Amino acid sequence: MKIPQNIxxxxxxVVFGYEQKELSVLLIKRGVEPFKGSWALPGGLVLENExxxxxxxxxxxxxxxxxxxxxxxxxxFGIPGRDPRNRVVSVTYFALxxxxxxxxxxxxxxxxVQWFSINELPELAFDHDKILSIALKRLKSKIxxxxxxxxxxxKEFPFSDLEHLYQTILNRKIDRRNFRKKILSFGILxxxxxxxxxxxxxxxxxxxxxxxxxxxxxxxxxxxxxxxx
Amino acid sequence: MKIPQNIxxxxxxVVFGYEQKELSVLLIKRGVEPFKGSWALPGGLVLENExxxxxxxxxxxxxxxxxxxxxxxxxxFGIPGRDPRNRVVSVTYFALxxxxxxxxxxxxxxxxVQWFSINELPELAFDHDKILSIALKRLKSKIxxxxxxxxxxxKEFPFSDLEHLYQTILNRKIDRRNFRKKILSFGILxxxxxxxxxxxxxxxxxxxxxxxxxxxxxxxxxxxxxxxx
DNA sequence: TTCATTTAGTGTTGATTTTACACAAAATTA
DNA sequence: TAATTTTGTGTAAAATCAACACTAAATGAA
Numbered sequence: 001m002k003i004p005q006n007i008x009x010x011x012x013x014v015v016f017g018y019e020q021k022e023l024s025v026l027l028i029k030r031g032v033e034p035f036k037g038s039w040a041l042p043g044g045l046v047l048e049n050e051x052x053x054x055x056x057x058x059x060x061x062x063x064x065x066x067x068x069x070x071x072x073x074x075x076x077f078g079i080p081g082r083d084p085r086n087r088v089v090s091v092t093y094f095a096l097x098x099x100x101x102x103x104x105x106x107x108x109x110x111x112x113v114q115w116f117s118i119n120e121l122p123e124l125a126f127d128h129d130k131i132l133s134i135a136l137k138r139l140k141s142k143i144x145x146x147x148x149x150x151x152x153x154x155k156e157f158p159f160s161d162l163e164h165l166y167q168t169i170l171n172r173k174i175d176r177r178n179f180r181k182k183i184l185s186f187g188i189l190x191x192x193x194x195x196x197x198x199x200x201x202x203x204x205x206x207x208x209x210x211x212x213x214x215x216x217x218x219x220x221x222x223x224x225x226x227x228x229x
Numbered sequence: 230m231k232i233p234q235n236i237x238x239x240x241x242x243v244v245f246g247y248e249q250k251e252l253s254v255l256l257i258k259r260g261v262e263p264f265k266g267s268w269a270l271p272g273g274l275v276l277e278n279e280x281x282x283x284x285x286x287x288x289x290x291x292x293x294x295x296x297x298x299x300x301x302x303x304x305x306f307g308i309p310g311r312d313p314r315n316r317v318v319s320v321t322y323f324a325l326x327x328x329x330x331x332x333x334x335x336x337x338x339x340x341x342v343q344w345f346s347i348n349e350l351p352e353l354a355f356d357h358d359k360i361l362s363i364a365l366k367r368l369k370s371k372i373x374x375x376x377x378x379x380x381x382x383x384k385e386f387p388f389s390d391l392e393h394l395y396q397t398i399l400n401r402k403i404d405r406r407n408f409r410k411k412i413l414s415f416g417i418l419x420x421x422x423x424x425x426x427x428x429x430x431x432x433x434x435x436x437x438x439x440x441x442x443x444x445x446x447x448x449x450x451x452x453x454x455x456x457x458x
Numbered sequence: 459t460t461c462a463t464t465t466a467g468t469g470t471t472g473a474t475t476t477t478a479c480a481c482a483a484a485a486t487t488a
Numbered sequence: 489t490a491a492t493t494t495t496g497t498g499t500a501a502a503a504t505c506a507a508c509a510c511t512a513a514a515t516g517a518a
Contacts, residue, residue: 005274007238009307009318045234048316052307076305076320078238078281087277089238089320091305160466177468178506201465202513229506389495406497407477430494431484458477 007078007087011055012043012128014074014135015066015095017102017115018152021164024115025132026097027122028063031112034084035125039116041132043090056093064113065105070096070151074135082127094135096151143169144226147188150209158196158204159183166226175229182226188214236307237317240284241272241357243303243364244295244324246331246344247381250393253344254361255326256351257292260341263313264354268345270361272319285322293342294334299325299380303364311356323364325380372398376417376453379438387425387433388412395455404458411455417443 015026027039042063046055053071060066071093078089104113116122124132143149149165159180167174183189190213194206214224244255256268271292275284282300289295300322307318333342345351353361372378378394388409396403412418419442423435443453 003277005237005277007236007275007277008234009236009238046236046307046318048232048234048236049309051309052305052318073304075302076281078275078320080278080280089275089281089318091307091318158466175506175508176466177508180467181469182505197514198465200463200515202467202515204466227505387495404478405495406479409496410498411476426485427494429486429492431486431496433495456476 007089009046010043010088010090011046011052011059011093012041012090012131013056013060013071013093013095014041014132015060015064015068015097016135016139016152017097017099018165018168019099019102021168023118023168025118025121026064026066027114027116027124029112029114030125038125039114039122040125041092041128042113043092046091052091053093056095060095063108065108066097066103067101068095069098069101070148074131074138077127077131079127090131092131092135094138096148098151099154140169145224147209147214147224156192156194156206156208158198158206160204162207170228172228178229179226186217186222186224188217188224235316237315238275239272239317239319240275240281240288240322241270241319241360242285242289242300242322242324243270243361244289244293244297244326245364245368245381246326246328247394247397248328248331250397252347252397254347254350255293255295256343256345256353258341258343259354267354268343268351269354270321270357271342272321275320281320282322285324289324292337294337295326295332296330297324298327298330299377303360303367306356306360308356319360321360321364323367325377327380328383369398373455374453376438376443385421385423385435385437387427387435389433391436399457401457407458408455415446415451415453417446417453 017024017026026042028042030036030038030040042060043056044059044063046052047058050058052073056071057068060068072095074092074094076089076091080087082088082090102115104115118136121129121132123129143166149162149169152165153161162183163174163176163179166179188210189207190210192206192208195203196206197203246253246255255271257271259265259267259269271289272285273288273292275281276287279287281302285300286297289297301324303321303323305318305320309316311317311319331344333344347365350358350361352358372395378391378398381394382390391412392403392405392408395408417439418436419439421435421437424432425435426432
């Protein structure tokens with residue numbers, strides 16, 4: 001005799017943002033038990049007729065109002081007991097948001113959505129700390145072999161922003177000359193004619209990531225890959 | 230008004246084996262509709278109280294009798310309509326089997342389980358061709374940066390087996406001297422005192438993968454990584 | 459107005475890694 | 489014993505990586 005399966009499917013997203021040389025994660029404060037009042041990753045149950053990706057986008061829209069620039073599946077968690085109420089299998093996603101879309105929508109309760117610096121995280125509900133740590137690992141590893149760092153910057157950015165981004169995420173110094181040389185050698189950045197005036201110091205040219213060019217290069221076997229001194 | 234969610238959770242596994250310089254995948258012939266009579270990846274619904282990994286192991290045991298040497302989560306598929314009956318979210322796994330465990334258990338119906346060379350695949354049920362192609366991509370990419378190739382060989386193997394394995398999976402020639410030099414330089418192989426007599430030609434020393442050593446090296450920052458001419 | 463401070467921008471050299479490449483050694487079979 | 493098969497090995501040129509420091513252009517303060 002078979003017992004009918006009753007497992008709920010949820011999605012959760014680890015959304016990263018970067019501003020002011022700080023890497024942050026988007027969290028929501030839970031309004032219901034269990035873990036009422038705790039911070040958690042945005043997410044929720046998948047609806048009957050929507051794809052997993054649609055579910056993530058919908059939940060992010062509903063809960064945070066934030067627009068996502070990059071989204072990929074991270075990992076699926078399904079150990080019985082990870083949710084104290086029911087069996088929930090959670091498909092988690094990894095998302096990046098550019099500073100342009102950093103702001104939290106006005107129609108969400110600001111009390112309940114917040115960016116947290118990766119260095120000052122609160123305790124998280126469920127197994128969300130584990131999910132977050134896997135996402136962070138993915139980010140740290142992936143920026144080395146895929147040009148996803150640009151998703152965390154404005155469309156046009158001074159080179160030093162990219163440099164600082166890598167240093168922040170990888171948490172170490174990078175040789176400026178070697179880094180610039182390497183990235184520029186890929187030929188996937190376009191120099192704009194605009195310049196950026198920092199609060200003090202020499203003005204900087206603005207660059208933008210050329211996704212079109214990147215795709216072409218990919219087709220001819222090019223592989224984005226960074227190694228550091 | 231909320232409609233209660235009714236989504237089933239399944240697991241499916243792409244199991245790779247390697248023998249006679251051929252890479253193969255383990256498939257089962259479906260005994261029930263839909264796709265009755267078609268070949269498909271082994272898998273099935275997750276039980277109420279088992280973890281996803283346990284579900285994969287159980288299904289593989291039940292359906293194929295094959296013992297798995299390496300298992301990792303691959304990707305989760307959840308587009309509505311991928312199963313014509315119900316909404317099914319399938320968490321897929323990627324598995325490797327060594328030739329020692331290659332044989333299909335006697336208590337399964339041999340008619341319904343079979344190894345297929347990656348070059349002579351039948352049509353597959355559901356979206357299993359897509360799953361398989363992602364698994365293959367993963368395998369091709371992962372053998373370059375993780376020592377998982379050994380899971381597809383016997384515990385003790387002549388060096389040329391490793392060489393052929395890489396050539397088969399990557400589908401290209403590899404320089405024998407450079408390959409050997411690189412792999413040996415890692416220090417994760419132990420030379421046994423046994424030798425292997427090929428059907429003709431010079432006898433070869435047998436090596437084995439030293440998982441212990443690999444773990445130690447990993448801790449001190451070593452990273453398995455292969456690049457080829 | 460110039461001096462101190464801040465950030466952007468740039469090349470060279472030595473060390474290391476990668477690539478290309480060919481022949482001798484040990485066994486089997488005819 | 490000659491032909492065939494597979495193992496095992498070194499070197500040199502090319503490419504990449506790693507280390508390293510000063511000048512340029514702006515701002516703000518003295």
